[in-house]
Amino acid sequence: MSENEQQAVLPVVVIGAGPVGLAAAAHLAERGLEYVVLESGAEPAAAVRAWGHVRLFSPWRFNIDAAARRLLEASGGWSEPDLDVLPTGHELVEAYLAPLAKLPGLASRLRFGQRVTAITRVGIDRVRSAGRENVPFLLRVEGENGEYRLRAGAVIDASGTWYTPNVLGGDGLPAIGESAAGEFVTHALPDVFGTDRATFAGCRVLVAGAGHSATNTLLALAQLAEDEPETTLVWAIRGTVGQRVFGGGEADQLPARGELGSRLKTLVDAGRVELLTGFNIESVQTTAGRVTVRALDGREVTAERIVAATGFRPDHTLATELRLDLDPILGSTAALAPLIDPNEHSCGTVPPHGEAELVHPEPGYYIAGMKSYGRAPTFLMATGYEQVRSVTAFLAGDLDAAREVQLDLPETGVCSANPEDSAGGGSCCGGPVTVSIGLGTGIAGGLLATPLPVLEPATRNAACC
Structure with missing residues (x-):
């Protein structure tokens, strides 16, 4: 057997068993390709469960992959959710991803x-x-059972x-004292009405960030x-108040998403949320059970808790021995x-994009x-679904299908998203998973807020994607 033939029978390894993984x-299964999915968590979509209390602002019709739907329908034991309903993260898992x-x-x-720690080529x-x-x-x-090695013919990293x-x-660097103040800092999308209620109730809380998570x-x-x-609230953003901060309102094609910014503006106007603009965080200092956050211009705010809703960044350290073509600003591929x-x-x-925009100098x-x-x-979850459809088509040798990318996304009502309006990298459609996103996936990759009408406490948060 030649070296090419040996590689041809190796599986495609997918990293991450979230919505996109x-x-x-599902697409690899439909194509009849060998594959294996490695998930660091103990169950499917472990990151989604971390923000399961959050309600997405996109309805089911945008959250179900086409190949996954076909496989579920063929099984005969699955009932499709109402496509116009907005699911929570937990509902996304229980009604779709877990089945x-x-x-x-x-x-x-x-x-x-199974946690992937590094990727290289065999012997080089x-x-x-x-x-x-x-x-x-x-x-x-x-x-x-410890560390082991796994060979693959191709790799799809959907780890989020x-x-x-x-x-x-x-x-972009940790604020001075940020690490030492870790016990006072919670990352995006805390379960305010559940496990994290006691953390925030009766406290002065500083929320940093200008995206949907904030x-x-x-x-x-x-x-x-x-x-x-x-309970008192302070909201710190790095830039000024512009359209990016309060969203597209009625112009947003996802009404639940457009409503988020409008409702927040009402709270700010009513004085229920103290807004600090141009607040570029320089240092964090803890004293007697409180934390003082100082901006570059010398302003200070003291709080008992901080919510860091400043967005996310990719970790490419596992691929340091691969040849990557990364944009120097965003960290995506240069083409994307x-x-x-x-x-x-x-x-x-x-715009629609697929394998051609995701390819690296490292083939496969x-x-x-x-x-x-x-x-x-x-990022929106539907974008990730089209990405993997295109990539798997390419890996199967169906070049026409790989190039015919199509994507119909709901407009936000915001023509551009100025990062200068954000306190961090503000997340639009995904959130961190420690304390992961509405979708987007990330989060994910969509995420949260209290929708109207008010729902039961477990589902009061509305989502991003």
């Missing part, structure tokens, strides 16, 4: 508790050029960005303040960067989903 699995992961054809390919590093495209990929994986949130520092958190905290009047640049695009104005390695957007906060 499982969509990749998908349980399908016999997929379940046998999913491996949980990034420097060697001759014949590297014919050498299998080699993944180092940490599992319950939930676990790598942006820092508080306005210059908006949703502020709306939830404002609702909490009605029950806990001693101008299509998703938040200076020019909102979630709904990103692709980053899909929220991570593919780097630091751009314009």
Whole structure:
């Protein structure tokens, strides 16, 4: 057997069993390709469950991948949700992702508790050029029985960005003292009406960030303040108040998303949320159970809790021995960067794109989903589904299908998303998963806020994507 033939029978390894990773699995299954999915969590969509209390602002029709739907319908045991309903993260998992992961054809390919720590080529590093495209990929994986190596014919990294949130520092570096103040800092999308209620009730809370994650958190905290009047809110953004901050309102084709900014503006105008603009965080200092945050211009604000809703960034360290073509600004591929640049695009104005825009100089390695957007906060789950459809078509040799990318995204009502209006990298459609996004996936890759009418506490947060 030749070296090319040996590589041809190796599986495609998908990293991450979230919405986009499982969509990749569904497309690979339909194409009849060998594959395996490695998930660091103990169950499918572990990151989504971390923000499961959040309600997405996109209805089901935008959240179900076409190949996944076909496989679920063919199983005969799945009922499609009402496509006009906005699901929570938990509902997204229970009604869609968990049933998908349980399908016999997929379940046998999913491996949980498996963390990929590095990717290279068998026996060669990034420097060697001759014949590297014919050498299998080699993944180092940490599992319950220790570290092992796994060979692959191709790799689709859909691991997301939930676990790598942006820092508080306005210059992209951690603010001075930020690490030491870690016990006072919660990352985006806390469960304000559930497990995190006691953390915020009756406290002065500083929310940093100008994306949907910050908006949703502020709306939830404002609702909490009605029950806990001693709860006070400060909102710090790095830039000025512009259209980016309060969204597109009635011009947004997703009404729940457009409503978020309008409701937050009402709270600011009423004085229920103190807004600090041009607040570029320089340092964080803790004293006697409180934390003082100082801006570059010398202004200070003291609080008892901080919510860092400053967006996310990709972690490319596992691929340092691969040849990547990364945009120096966003950290996406160079070809994708101008299509998703938040200076020019909102979630709904990103043009269709697929394998051709995701390809790296390392043949067979692709980053899909929220991570593919780097630091751009314009990701929607439907975008990731089209990405993996195109990539899997290419891997199957169907070049026409790989190039025929189509994407119909709902407009936000915001012509551009100026990052200068954000306190961090503000997340539009995805959130971090520690304390992951509305969709987007990220988050993901959509995320949160208190929708009207007011729902039961467990589902008061509305989402992003």
